[in-house]
Amino acid sequence: MSNFSRQMNLSSSLIRRLHRHRSLANSSSRAFTTTEGHRPTIVEKRSIDILHDPWFNKGTAFSMTERDRLDLRGLLPPNVMSSEQQIARFMSDLKILEVQARDGPLDPNALAKWRILNRLHDRNETMYYKVLIANIEEYAPIVYTPTVGLVCQNYSGLFRRPRGMYFSAADRGEMMSMVYNWPADQVDMIVVTDGSRILGLGDLGVQGIGISIGKLDLYVAAAGINPQRVLPIMIDVGTNNKKLLEDPLYMGLQEPRLEGEEYIAVVDEFMEAVFTRWPNVIVQFEDFQSKWAFKLLQRYRAKYRMFNDDVQGTAGVAIAGLLGAVRAQERPMIDFPKMKIVVAGAGSAGLGVLNAARKTMGRMLGDSETAFESARSQFWVVDAKGLITEERKNIDPEATPFARNIKEIGRQGLKEGASLVEVVRQVKPDVLLGLSAVGGLFSKEVLEALKESTSTRPAIFAMSNPTKNAECTPDDAFSVLGENVIYASGSPFRDVDFGNGHIGHSNQGNNMYLFPGIGLGTLLSGSRIISDGMLQAAAECLAAYMTEEEVLKGIIYPPISKIRDITKEVAAAVIKEAIEEDLAEGYRDMDIRDLQKLTQEEIVGYVEDNMWDPEYKTLVYKEN
Template identity: 40%
Template sequence: MQRTSGVLRRMLSSLQSRSMDPYSPLEEVRRKGSDIDRYLYLKHLQREREPAFYSLLLHHAEEILPFVYTPTVGEACQRYHRLPLTPVGLHLRATDASFLTTLRAWPHQDVRVVVVTDGERVLGLGDLGAGGMGIVEGKILLYTAAAGLDPRACLPVMLDVGTNNEDLLADPLYKGLRQRRLVGAAYWAVVEKCMTSLKQWQPHTVVQFEDFANHHAFQLLEKYRGSHCCFNDDIQGTACITLAGLLSALRVTHSSLSDQRIMFYGAGEAGTGIGEMIAIALHSMHGLSIEEGRKHCIFLDSKGLVCASRQDLQEHKQPFAHDIPYQKTLLEAVLEFRPTALIGVSTRRGAFSAEVIEALSALNTRPIIFPLSNPTSKAECTFEEAMKSSGNRALFASGSPFPSIRGTDNRELYAAQANNAYIFPAIGLAAVLTRTSHISDDAFLTAAKHLSEMTQIPEAARGLLFPRFSSIQQVSAKLTAKVAQFMVEAGGGAVVPSELVGEKSPDWEAYVASTMYKAPPTSKL
């Protein structure tokens, strides 16, 4: 009798729960009135019903990711301290006595990947201070959604060194350090404290640097890439996915990377990172020197062409300052240098004007147009604009998603999204599984080459330069396997997982797939 009563109580409890929450999580997301409301609901679900959240994320990644990451996360970061939410990441303040003590108090100690920002250059939105927590909270989810890494092994970290955003400093609701950003030795001392504490806490943790400003990002990567297993997604991840898109497009045009003239509008960490990756690819694939490879990349910044005659160039731009005549505008540069591809990393909406696209299209049968700036409001052009001004001939990839359109023959044409989620989760997981000591540029080159070959040429010709995102875990398993195998063969302290030791032909892909986190089906929640 007692057993029967227990069953009845559980049934009643279940019915009451359902009556209070009549909508499934997916239905609840769909019925919200705005994307920011969807973001807030999903954040609440993550904290209060974690299994339901990760089930939703994994089983409906293509639909859910735009609300927990780009493009919605940009608005969320801007309003972070005024939104009714509780952070799920770790906030390390420059004034904290001990970072190590805070790390050791984190509920999940078996952390394998950390995504860290100081919030100084969030997307294309500038200094958002501690609002940068939103970007690392969103980014870290992609390790689970794309590569199947257990969420308990993932840690988003906001390294709070202050902000120079006057609106935030004056906002009584701002929850970050209410002081101007640390600079110079004081700044680097806090960074060193963070990196040392992370390594003391977990000797082998992959550290992903996210949305640091140019004047710190390159130095940060160079300072720690030899001593820590780390990478910068804005420099290397963006470079890798862009190179993959470019190689995929060249399969459609049946041309070689060595025949390309690639023009960049924007010369920050993303742009010059892409340029450097292209130079590395030209060296590896075509035997050019790195210096010769860089000459295939032409940059414009806010002042015009990056060239040898300019005396005002930052250090990261100087390798691309070629001995070529100065041009002030993008249109002038396109007409002068006749590029085969145009890549936007400027965060300037409308920079790829109809005149620019028409000029590029007059020079190329299939012009390659990549407006990569995030969020959508910062894109150099939309997919519709690119297709209209190119006569539907453009091979297009963007940073934010755009809807497909119908061509003149009524065929559906697609806007590829150069989403770093194809790359960094696979790179990070490969480093975790092999316990590699450092992540080389060649690891990213390996990922780019293999990703570029994953779509059939007829599909790529219609704009699908990357595999459909609905298959992201299968894509990640393949890429992780290729990168992990490369890391082991290249050395660098990497080890073969015990499950593969002794195998004549280790099946890396099957092993990677076996490690992936499995969420319960949404129907059981």
């Protein structure tokens, strides 16, 4: 692994260099131009079969030549429309068809929009991704957080066309053969969940596959992963949700969740099956309850190309935001290990962030045991039972390193189980970080206590999803703490207009800034595993993406509208780190020796040239 000075050099020179690389990569001609998009595609379907295939269907965009060639003349209205005209027509229909479903505080028509987009996905996949990419800021919250939570809660009623695969406890002993039921010989990306902890909504059983589908939509839209090479997967090991167990319309196994070795055996069999058929696939674990999230991550990460987005992706996005907060406070980066951080929440996401932040601080302090011990002392962790100390009984092993010493906190006027407001009042933290899944946890009393922070510009990270689970809204934060607070959330919120020309920026610390780039960079590097260094490189890249002018305004995350450019940069950083750690093995025609010769600008170009774009291809029929 490269040394820490290279990993953590977020000086102004690095940031300028990143922006220079982006400019050069965008302006220079591509050295790796592909011609695949210009070649006709041979199909063995025609007539109505083509129109019923979402991958090949173009709707009214079929040219007259194609209509004659594919026996489509008369099956479509005579006017040949461009893809731009199709999108305009779809957008017009969308506005007309929206109903007052009152699904959420930000968009009352969210679920209605999801249904309409889903129907488009069913009939014309290329156009679906064109619409999604062109309107990513508006539709990312529809296909992903926060609307995906509503989708999962209502999935049994929304289910129409099957997507993805389902591996269940009833399939034990059959997974190695059933994996060949999926028609694609090449799968690059799998997102898998067991439905046990969907966002902050808890156990939703088999309905949790909506999470896997939504994440992979973003892999296609943000990272340019070919949609024919993605696979959403649900591992159904039962559910402990009483409502689902009693629901006659529930589509999953209506039995209690497997536990212990039985559970692990099912996941083991699944992992062996998918990596046997697709040895180079990348598997992203999503929304597993914390007791399994860490255990499965440690069990598989050294053997397979996999990562856990809740543990590692959330941690990376949070680290990038924390480093951005240091910059916004006009402090040198070396001050990060001095930041006092109160963390609300000790689930998989909270503990993932804690471990990543501790490692980052420790490396900045010298990468020694003493350094890591010093870093540990900067965190105060509060869960549902209050402040976690060494007196806590039955403590989660992952939380043990962050349990506070009783004598030490006694001098601060605190004790085991102290409330969040007491901890904030006594610690006076620089950062209040929420990963609790408890909406409104940062009450007015807690925010008032944060006024006593020793920082001139305290930061609030209300990271829990979906929207209703955010620990506080930007309106809450800015109304109590004033314009100078730095605010970030996991779900999207609107900026706060103070009416005097000043804006309170609502940053969205969304995992979609990182996981598409981590997956794409791993794929294009051919790395054998996903290392801590690769994850760290991704977080650094995101932290460096913002200009000094932006962070001083309190903008610590970029707009979602730039997601494809962000993903390209993150993927390039991951590839570069994989090469330097000697993990990369190359991808397709790009041999590792050729990959090693590329400059940073060329790596960015290489990434861009391997990102799929939703363009209609000329179709040519071939008889069997």
